[in-house]
Amino acid sequence: MAGRGRKPKFAEADIDQQLQQIHLLDPSSTSENLEQLGPIIKNIHATRQQDAYLRTLKNLAESKEAEIQQICGDNYQDFVSSVSTMLNVRSSTNTLRDRIISLDDSVEQAGRALAEKKKGLLKAKKAAMHLDEAIETLQACLRLLDLVNRIGELIKQGKYYSALRSLDDIRRLPPTSLSQTPFFTYLLSSLPAYRTQIKDAVTASLKTWLFDLRNVSRQVGKLALEAMEERNNKWTIRKQKEPQLRLCRLGGAVEMITSEKIEYDVLDNPKLHVDFKPLYQCILIYTALDTLDELQRSYQADRKTQSTLILSSQLSLKSLPDLTQEITGFFIAETHVLQNTRGFRSQREVDELWEGVLERLKSSVASELETESNPDTFLKVKECLLAFTITMESYGYDCRLLHELILLLFGKYAIILERQYEKTFDDIVLEDDNTPLRVDTEEDLAAVISDCWLTQTARADFARQGCVRIIPLTLPFSETFYRCCSNIRSFVEKFYQFVEGVSQHHRDIDELLGTSLDRLLTKHISDKLSIKLKDSHALSQIAQIISTLEYFEAACGEIEQNLASLRSTQRGGSIRLACRPSFTQTLQNALRRIEDIISSKLVESFEMSEYEWTPDSSSGGPSIYVIQMVMWLTTTMENMDLQDVYKNTVYQGAVQFIAENLMDYLVGSSVQRMNEAAISNILVEVDFIEQSLRDSGQSHLSSNFERLKLLASIPLNNHVQEYLNPSIRQASYASIQPKELAAVLEKLSRFGASSRNSQERERGERRRTEAAAVARL
Numbered sequence: 001m002a003g004r005g006r007k008p009k010f011a012e013a014d015i016d017q018q019l020q021q022i023h024l025l026d027p028s029s030t031s032e033n034l035e036q037l038g039p040i041i042k043n044i045h046a047t048r049q050q051d052a053y054l055r056t057l058k059n060l061a062e063s064k065e066a067e068i069q070q071i072c073g074d075n076y077q078d079f080v081s082s083v084s085t086m087l088n089v090r091s092s093t094n095t096l097r098d099r100i101i102s103l104d105d106s107v108e109q110a111g112r113a114l115a116e117k118k119k120g121l122l123k124a125k126k127a128a129m130h131l132d133e134a135i136e137t138l139q140a141c142l143r144l145l146d147l148v149n150r151i152g153e154l155i156k157q158g159k160y161y162s163a164l165r166s167l168d169d170i171r172r173l174p175p176t177s178l179s180q181t182p183f184f185t186y187l188l189s190s191l192p193a194y195r196t197q198i199k200d201a202v203t204a205s206l207k208t209w210l211f212d213l214r215n216v217s218r219q220v221g222k223l224a225l226e227a228m229e230e231r232n233n234k235w236t237i238r239k240q241k242e243p244q245l246r247l248c249r250l251g252g253a254v255e256m257i258t259s260e261k262i263e264y265d266v267l268d269n270p271k272l273h274v275d276f277k278p279l280y281q282c283i284l285i286y287t288a289l290d291t292l293d294e295l296q297r298s299y300q301a302d303r304k305t306q307s308t309l310i311l312s313s314q315l316s317l318k319s320l321p322d323l324t325q326e327i328t329g330f331f332i333a334e335t336h337v338l339q340n341t342r343g344f345r346s347q348r349e350v351d352e353l354w355e356g357v358l359e360r361l362k363s364s365v366a367s368e369l370e371t372e373s374n375p376d377t378f379l380k381v382k383e384c385l386l387a388f389t390i391t392m393e394s395y396g397y398d399c400r401l402l403h404e405l406i407l408l409l410f411g412k413y414a415i416i417l418e419r420q421y422e423k424t425f426d427d428i429v430l431e432d433d434n435t436p437l438r439v440d441t442e443e444d445l446a447a448v449i450s451d452c453w454l455t456q457t458a459r460a461d462f463a464r465q466g467c468v469r470i471i472p473l474t475l476p477f478s479e480t481f482y483r484c485c486s487n488i489r490s491f492v493e494k495f496y497q498f499v500e501g502v503s504q505h506h507r508d509i510d511e512l513l514g515t516s517l518d519r520l521l522t523k524h525i526s527d528k529l530s531i532k533l534k535d536s537h538a539l540s541q542i543a544q545i546i547s548t549l550e551y552f553e554a555a556c557g558e559i560e561q562n563l564a565s566l567r568s569t570q571r572g573g574s575i576r577l578a579c580r581p582s583f584t585q586t587l588q589n590a591l592r593r594i595e596d597i598i599s600s601k602l603v604e605s606f607e608m609s610e611y612e613w614t615p616d617s618s619s620g621g622p623s624i625y626v627i628q629m630v631m632w633l634t635t636t637m638e639n640m641d642l643q644d645v646y647k648n649t650v651y652q653g654a655v656q657f658i659a660e661n662l663m664d665y666l667v668g669s670s671v672q673r674m675n676e677a678a679i680s681n682i683l684v685e686v687d688f689i690e691q692s693l694r695d696s697g698q699s700h701l702s703s704n705f706e707r708l709k710l711l712a713s714i715p716l717n718n719h720v721q722e723y724l725n726p727s728i729r730q731a732s733y734a735s736i737q738p739k740e741l742a743a744v745l746e747k748l749s750r751f752g753a754s755s756r757n758s759q760e761r762e763r764g765e766r767r768r769t770e771a772a773a774v775a776r777l
Contacts, residue, residue: 054093151194160202160285167194195289202278202285207302209278213333214306216274221328223266228391266329267336279337283344292344300349306330307353315364317372317381324388327357335395351398358401365405369412375420375494378413382406382498410509413498418516421491425484425524429532432480434541434548436641440472448475452485453555453562476641477551478544484525485555488517492563510563514575517559521579525552530586533593542594543640549587550643556580591646595653598636602629602657613671614751618680622688629658630692637696651698658689659704666711667743673750675760679712707735715744720770724777738777745771 147166154163267274286295310326331354338345365381372378389402439445449462465473492513499509529545536542556577563575611623633654637647662682665671686709690702710733714723722728723741745767752764 054090058090148194151198155194155198155201158201158205158281160198160205160281161288163198164195164285164288167198198285199289199291202282203298205278206282206299210302210306213274214309214330216272217329217333218322218326219272219329220266220274220332221325221330223269223272224328224332224391225325225387227264227266228387228394232387232390266332274333276336276340280341283341296344299345303334304353304356307357310357311360311364315368317368317377320365320381320384323361324384327361328388328391330357331392331397332395354397355401358399362401362405362408366408369409372412373416373419375413375417378409378416379494379498382409382413385409386500410498411512414495414512414516417491417494418520421487421520422524424487425520426528428480428483428487429525429528432478432483434478434480434532434536434544436544436547437475437477437479437482438472439475442471445471445473448482451489452477452482452551453488453558454551455554455558458551458554477548480525480529481548481551481555484552488520488559491517491520510575513563514577517575518577518579521552521556521577522582526579526582526586530589533586533590536593537597539594539597539636539640542590542597543642546587546590546594546642546646549583549590553580553583553587556583591649591653594640594650595657598633598650598654599657601632601636602654602661612681613665613674613678615675615677615681618677619684622685623681626685626688630689634692634696648698651701652704655689655693655698655701655704659708662686662705663708663711663740666708666747667740671747673754674747675751676716676748679716679744683709683712683716711736711740711744714741715748715767720745720774724773738774742771742775745774 151163151166154160154166266272282295283292286292307330310323310330315323331350334345334350334353338347338350365385369378369381385402385406389399389406392402393399437448439448445462449459454462462475495513495516526549529549533542533545536545556579560575560577611625637651637654640647640650642650662685666674666679666682686705690699690705693699693701714720714733714736720741723733723736729736749764749768749771752760752762752767755761755764
């Protein structure tokens, strides 16, 4: 029995049996059964090991034979039995060995063929392995080529960043057997060309986008201006409902805080969508390529070119709204880029473009309006520029140049508007027939009261007259006052209409308005009325002009007080008009004109060439000349529609003129000689005039004749000696000049010298002596 762990023994018969069961080439099988030889060869090897083991035992037995013999001798029977067994084993071993040798030869012959087949099989496997490696290499190359081809497809699809990522993926592939091939080297050398291709493609996409953006800028600007207009309309309605907001302008702090904010993106709304993806994609690619500064310079140059093209041709005022829309859209897009690209655009670059566009716009608009004479055109331009200004200020742009442009246009507008109203006022004064204004209906009266610059007292008085009197009603001023007041109100409204919404230089605007009103009121109303007075001969017309001038004079104060109410959103100081003294002066000129006309009439009445200056006796009453003159004067003054203060002034001038003319007859050179009877007759004339003045309620005007009466009393009462006394002359005759008395005495002496009556000649000589004595004073 074999020991534990000893390998099993195989007999020759067992090995033969195993070999017979092997079929190396089985017709029914597609493969060889070489694997079955393995266990048999292993068994044969084990058997050979057993043979060697037996030989070792034999040698050991021979060396120990003596010992064995001793042992055998001691154990003969057992030894014999063992020897017999050993011989049998030896015989079997020899037989087995011969069998093994024979089998080894057979196996060697069979193994040689098998080895040949195995060698061919290994060669085939090696070839197959090479083919697999080649296929794997080709597949790796195809994968690389597919990646490269996909880059081209991504570029065509506009997926530039994905294409750039794919390039980076290829460059960062882990090292492989392919990495050392010329193919891979060539592939890597072609990658920069793809980067350039990606850069060119994304740049071309940006150029296309910039062109599309320019085409859509006008629509963007139009939407922004429409949104601002809607906001302005809402704010206007709110100001009408809340008077405390009247002075708060659109875009101001109050409006920004109190208005309802409705987010409306002019770049992304149901009407329009501007996609900035091409720009963002280009920024991303250039950033990845580490050439962002190149893109920034290129973008700034392109936008500068586009901004220049906005005003590349001659500006037409009709196209100004379209132009402002395009500029608005252009810079709204710039604001969006500035706020959403994290430093791609700088505020300085955008401001540079903005200032350049505004400079060109300011120059073009000012040049186009250089020869414009229609104020409505200026107003339309201002409305367009103001809407543009407010819109751009809401996006944070500095619009000082636009405000300067609006104020520049305002200065020209004010000049043109003033010229327009100059002609209007000139025509009004020229066409008026200087008769009281007549209103035929209550509506007409209400319109006159509403339009005219009247004091509160005058308004209330006219309104009361309209209520208690039967229409039609005659007003104290002429149509000149009514039409001029209406046009002044219209002028002021148009004046402030231009600066509506303008938030700068209020005081300058008010001063300019005050200056313009002063010029209009002074040069084209007051001065024109003064010129018209010179050509007027009808006292009624002149009296009407005086009444109209009174209302103009009062209207100056009303205009000053009410101008502030016409400023809807303007804060400014009070306006002071300097034209009131002009109306006062013109009114004085009108009074003097009346005095001149009356004086001329009185001069005609004083044509007393047939008046008797040397009558035989004093007359019993006034002369026909004086009676007619006084009647005409009284009638004229009673019919003249003037205030008492002005009527008194005219009366004073007329009476003074009469007194001076009577005095001139006494002391002047028109009458060479007269007697005491003629002087007495003059006093009779004076008494009649004074009585007429008392009857007319003008008794205070009799003082104009005091000098004449005092002068006449000296020769009539023979008080020449008293006059020669200095103390008496100073006390009683201070108003009488010596030369005046001397002239009267000379005329009396001439009459006496020419008389045939000795007494009269004697009296004449005495008068001559008195005249000489007075003359010496």
